[in-house]
Amino acid sequence: MAESAGLMRAADLTTKAATSAPTEGRVMYAGMRTLPVPSDPVARLWHSATMLREHRGDGNIAALVGARIGGTEAHVLSALDMGVHPPESFGRIHHLPKERLAAVMNGLRERGLVDADGRFTDAGRETKQRIEALTDDLAAPPFEALSPAELDELITELEPITASLAAAGSK
Template identity: 85%
Template sequence: MTHTARRMHGLLEPICLVTYFAAESNAELAALGHRTYWDGYFASRAAPLGKVPAEVVHAAFYSFADGEVARHIPGVWETIPPEASVAARERGSAAALRRILGEELAASPGLVRAADLTTKAAAGAPTEGRVMYAAMRTLPVPSDPVARLWHSATVLREHRGDGHVAALVGARIGGTEAHVLSALDKGIHPPESFGRIHHLPKERLAAVMDGLRTRGLVDADGHFTDAGRETKQHIEDLTDELAVPPYEALSPAELDELAAALEPLTAKVVAAGSK
C-alpha cells in the first residue's frame, strides 16, 4: 500500500497546489483584506485550527523558521474571521481548478467519481496524532464536485503532511534542516540557495549547515553524505507508510478507478503548472 500512497500523492498534489499558485485563490484572499500572499496563506491554511496562538501554528506547520509564523498569526484574524478565509480559499481554489480543467472535464462523470472516491478516502482514516488532518475534517464537505475534489485532496495532503512531520521528528530533523535535505535531493547546491530558506539570516543557515555536518548528514562542501541520503530516504519511505490509512478505506477496484479518473484531470493541471 505504500506504493499506492505515493501514487495518489503524485496524482492529488497538483490539484492542491492551485491554492498556492493560481491567481483566483490569491485574489479571493486579497479581496477579504489580506495585504500579502503570506497573510492569506497563514490565515486560510491555519483557520481550521481556530484562533490559536502563533506557537501552535508553528508547531503544526513545522517547516517555518522561528518568528515567521508570528509575523502573521494572530494578526491576520484581527479584522478577518478564520471562517471567511477558509471560504475564500475554497472559492478561489475551486474556480482555478474549474478554469484549468475546462468546462468539459470539470463537468465530466470522471471528475464526479474522482471527487466521490477522494472524499471517501479523506474521511476514512483515524485522526489521532493528526492535528492538521483533524482540523480539516471539521470543515463541511462542499457539494459542488470540483470544490469537493479540491477539498478532499487538501484533506489528504494535510494527513500526509502530519505523517511527514512525525517522520521528521522521529529522525530529529527540524523544519529548516528538512528544507536543506529537500534542496539537496532536488540537486540544488548550495542548498542554502533553495527558495524556501534563502531569505533566512546567513547566521541561521550557517548554524543549520554546521549542525548537519556535525551529525554526518552533509559533507564539508555541503553535499549529501551516504548517511544523509539514507536519512532522507528513510523519511520519505516512512511518510509513504504513514500516508496509507485513508486509502485502506477504498477497495482495490476503487483505488484503480480513482487513479484512472484522476489521471486526465491531473495531467491537465500539471500541464498548466497548477496555475
C-alpha cells in the same frame, strides 16, 4: 470537465479516502476534517485532496521529529534531494539570516548528514530516504478505505485531470 462523470467519481472516491483515516496525532488533518465537505464536485475534490495532503504532511512531520530533523534542516535535506546546491540557496530558506543557515549546515555536518561541501553523505541520503519511506507508510491509511478496484478507478479518473493541469503549466 467540471460536470463530467469522471470528475464526480474522482471526487466521491477521494472524499471516501480523505474522511476515513483516524485523526489522532494529525493536527492539520483533524482540523480539515471538522470542515464541511462541499457538495460541488470540483470543490469536494479540492477539499478532499487538501485533507489528504494535510494527512500526509502530518505524517511527514512525525517522521521528521522521529529522525530529530528540524524545520530548516528538513528544507536543507529537501533541497539536496532536489539537486539544489548550495542548499542554502533553496527558495524556502534563502531569506533566512546567514548565521542561522550556517548553524543549521554545521549541525548537519556534525551529525554526518552533509559533507564539508554541503552535499549529502551516505548517511544523510539514507536518513532522507528513511523519512520519505516512513512518510509514505504513514500516508497509506486513507487509501486503505478504497478497494483495489476503487483505487484503480480513482487513478484512472484523475489521469485526464492531471493531464489538463500539466498542459496548462501546473506542476
